[in-house]
Amino acid sequence: MTDTKDEKTGAKKPTRKKTTPKDRAPHETEWELRLYVAGHTSKSIAALNNLRQICEQHLAGKYKIEVVDLLENPQLAKGDEIVALPTLVRRLPEPIRKIIGSLSDTEKVLVGLQLRPREEA
């Protein structure tokens, strides 16, 4: 399982290099994630916990999580086209990906972050 994942991430890397690089040298924090929430609801707490867990497991040392509370900064919702909450936005590597919900299904989150290919069919 870990093997396939590494293979896939390995396979992903060239494509990421294609889209991201040039102006940006690869850092250790290559993954820039932003989690939009509205206050401390059970859903937002669950989402943050799930996210941290997944990142530690799969992206240890090369990710950054930013939590945006729209109740405090409602004007920020427009920037990333936020409609549903909680929403996780993968800002880097490009392209931007969004994952909506409490991130309870780890497999789906990995697919969403393109750490794992979408299941066939």
Next chain:
Amino acid sequence: MAGRSSRRTGRQDAPPKLEKVPTGIKGLDEITMGGIPQGRPTLLCGGPGSGKTLFGMEFLIRGATEYGEPGVFIAFEETAKELSQNVESLGFDVPILINQKKLAIDFVYLDQQEIEVTGEYDLEGLFIRLGYAIDSIGAKRIVLDTVEALFAGLTNEFILRGELRRLFRWLKEKGMTAVITAERGDTTLTKQGLEEYVSDCVILLDHRVIDQVATRRLRVVKYRGTSHGTNEYPFIIDEQGFRVLPVTSLGLEHKVSSERVSSGIPELDEMLGGKGYYRGSTVLVSGPAGAGKTSVAAHFVDAACRRGERCSFFAFEESESQVLRNMRSIGINLEPWVKKGLLRFIASRPTMFGLEMHLVSMHKELTDFKPENVIMDPITDFEAVGSQRDAKSMLLRMVDLIKSAGITALFTSLTSEDVALGTTEVGISSLIDTWLLVRNLEQMGERNRGLYILKSRGMAHSNQIREFVLTNHGVKLVEVALGPDGVVTGSSRAAQRAQEETEKLARAQAKEARLKTLEHRRAALDARLAALQAEFEAEVQAAKLEIAQDELREKRLASERSSLAQKQSEKVAPKPARGKRK
């Protein structure tokens, strides 16, 4: 986000009267008797291209500019830039309104391709955005166009439906007058069954094509707690936005005028009691092709413009320049009136759009140009668009519309040669106040036109048939000649006239001759009288002479006798003899 707390409980209280907000959309506020429900969502459904987005935009723009209510447009399908470009052609300057904080547009972009859904979520993000947009300009109106895009962008319908229900409730609590657009479903009002959540007012926009002619219609499907027009109302989208035609407001309540207006043809005025048509009446000129119906109309237009009145000329067969040229050929120059802005031509083929569209475009013309007179040339062509019944019902509406505005209208109608009164005419005859009929009179190898007044309500009118002659100076109505076989026209009339002249001359000559004879006889008589007189005089003279001679002789005799008597006095008694002779 704060919201007006006073509105929060509005949901539970049953308000005694439903407050309405005028939409500012022409005609709609009349149908809904005041507008859409205040502080509540209204569902606007319709197929693609039915005008939902435009309706929403106009609702907000009118609200911002005419009713001082700022509005928010939440677009799920078009960007703010696209939206403002789309309504720019309607004369709305969206960027200025946005700068003045009267309007806010928020484009909500959802791309399923880059979205993954896992676990529970809610639409709080949308709520926050709406709240932020509403509070930033103090909006009272909001349009969501179209919420159903959420269904395409997000999975988990169960959550979505719950959230939509919450959204509409939330909008109500915030006291927002909302218009929510939705795509029409095959069998249901909306594809996603949104009517389930929005139950106060549902408006349906329809854009259907019948016989290749597209017609837009609007219907208020439901309006809880208030009466409203229930018909399908035709509407158009023109350079001034939405325009719905409220047909129910028409009735037989128009005021009548006893003022008379000239028909532009002196002889015709004379036939119509010497004064012409009634102002505000409906005149129909019917006749076969080439009878000169348009010329009668042109005379009327010319006369009206001379009086300084405005005329709208709906031409359904000819273009403006064609009418102008043709009328110039009979000496009626309408061009100056066009230039002066008194005369407007609206030339279009009846088949260009549906009957309702014609009605709406006429309504638009009447409200924009406010003409005193309307010409429709000809009305028969409408049957090409719809069925005869539809055409009649539309004409009825048009006539009602015209009458309620106190406009004098002149229609022309084409009749077939064989039938004196065409079928259409019978259909609309009840609407017509003055009906002029031009007929072809075929005689002696030529075709001539005769005009007569079939009816003219409320005035004494001539029962004569007049010959209708088109000259270089317009239409002339000539008194027809009555021959042994009835009315004769054209060269027959001329022949008849010539014959009459000859006869008249002959009669005059005969009369003169007779007079002369009499004169002669008188002279002869006089002569004879004179002769007789002379004879008589002569006789008298002779008689007198004789008497004088007699007397003389008698005297002489008497004197002889007296002298004789004196001589022999005792011989005879002379007295009795003398008395006897006397």
